[in-house]
Amino acid sequence: MTDTAAEAGETEAETGPVPGSVIETRGLTKRYRGGQLAVDGLDLAVPAGSVFGFLGPNGSGKTTTIRMLMGLIAPTSGTAHVLGCRMPAASRTVLPQVGALIEGPALYPFLTGRGNLVRFDSADPAADPRTRRARVENALDRVGLAAAAGKKARTYSLGMKQRLGLAAALLQPRGLLVLDEPTNGLDPQGMREIRSLVRDLAAEGTTVFLSSHLLDEIEQVCTHAAVMARGRLLVQGPVAELAAGARGRLAVTTPDPGDAARILAEHGATGLVTEGDRVSADAPPGGTEPADLNAALVRGGVRVRAFGIERASLEDAFVALTGEGFDVAG
Numbered sequence: 001m002t003d004t005a006a007e008a009g010e011t012e013a014e015t016g017p018v019p020g021s022v023i024e025t026r027g028l029t030k031r032y033r034g035g036q037l038a039v040d041g042l043d044l045a046v047p048a049g050s051v052f053g054f055l056g057p058n059g060s061g062k063t064t065t066i067r068m069l070m071g072l073i074a075p076t077s078g079t080a081h082v083l084g085c086r087m088p089a090a091s092r093t094v095l096p097q098v099g100a101l102i103e104g105p106a107l108y109p110f111l112t113g114r115g116n117l118v119r120f121d122s123a124d125p126a127a128d129p130r131t132r133r134a135r136v137e138n139a140l141d142r143v144g145l146a147a148a149a150g151k152k153a154r155t156y157s158l159g160m161k162q163r164l165g166l167a168a169a170l171l172q173p174r175g176l177l178v179l180d181e182p183t184n185g186l187d188p189q190g191m192r193e194i195r196s197l198v199r200d201l202a203a204e205g206t207t208v209f210l211s212s213h214l215l216d217e218i219e220q221v222c223t224h225a226a227v228m229a230r231g232r233l234l235v236q237g238p239v240a241e242l243a244a245g246a247r248g249r250l251a252v253t254t255p256d257p258g259d260a261a262r263i264l265a266e267h268g269a270t271g272l273v274t275e276g277d278r279v280s281a282d283a284p285p286g287g288t289e290p291a292d293l294n295a296a297l298v299r300g301g302v303r304v305r306a307f308g309i310e311r312a313s314l315e316d317a318f319v320a321l322t323g324e325g326f327d328v329a330g
């Protein structure tokens with residue numbers, strides 16, 4: 001098998017990125033030296049302007065993919081384009097346009113938050129020293145660290161360190177932000193802050209690619225998502241469509257749960273679960289209208305307190321795809 005499209009003699013027209021995609025991979029594969037197939041034939045397309053959630057349990061290949069996208073490791077086979085350029089070959093031109101927060105920010109613990117940003121900015125040969133102060137203050141402000149900017153980074157909470165890392169990524173205008181598990185280890189308040197910042201950045205037009213093992217996080221912040229399991233891509237697309245792909249659950253609240261379950265089963269409902277006065281089931285596919293089911297319950301003497309279809313979540317979609325739960329421990 002050839003390693004690259006160039007070696008295969010293919011033209012850029014055949015292997016180049018689709019217009020409108022900020023990240024695009026074709027058959028991207030990584031087998032580590034020990035033989036571990038961490039990423040297996042990944043075809044990913046991240047639309048410009050999206051907040052793209054890269055979802056999968058621990059060990060599913062998310063970090064390995066991000067490391068290939070950022071040119072930190074070479075793929076075993078397949079191609080990756082970022083901002084229209086082939087990685088890792090174009091790392092030098094691409095990486096300055098990408099703000100990345102991968103595996104926790106590398107901070108200088110004995111410098112203040114502000115001092116850290118000044119240091120990062122100074123290390124950027126393209127950054128004009130005359131406007132450094134303004135850039136640093138602006139970045140501190142963006143992430144809500146202005147008040148704590150004079151404190152040493154080692155005294156920062158995990159959430160503050162994460163925000164300082166984001167501030168570093170925001171020193172320059174970026175076409176793309178890549179965040180690997182940005183809320184990992186944060187308390188609920190810290191998570192909310194990072195998520196709200198991601199939403200603000202997206203509203204300004206920055207494409208954000210973020211990995212997460214938290215389904216509800218993806219549902220809350222992302223417009224699009226890709227789901228990985230064991231190195232393979234299960235599905236990708238707009239979050240609303242992914243969730244809609246899974247059927248919703250029918251839920252009935254009643255003091256007559258036994259009769260309700262029997263009647264629902266007679267009408268083709270499957271996956272019945274009775275918990276106290278609540279009976280839920282998979283909504284029957286096509287044909288049977290929820291209103292008809294409700295009428296059948298009432299006809300059968302079931303006293304219906306509440307009846308509804310619960311919207312399918314991304315988690316339902318994941319379970320439907322894999323036939324298993326979203327096991328965070330992987």
Ligand SMILES: Nc1ncnc2c1ncn2[C@@H]1O[C@H](COP(=O)(O)OP(=O)(O)OP(=O)(O)O)[C@@H](O)[C@H]1O
Nearest residue numbers: 032034036038056057058059060061062063064065
């Ligand atoms: N340097 C390496 N050498 C060998 N195997 C590795 C290496 N890095 C990762 N792996 C293996 O590759 C697989 C995918 O790991 P990866 O870190 O990409 O997954 P992940 O989805 O990012 O999970 P996590 O959230 O735990 O980092 C795992 O089985 C992991 O053990």
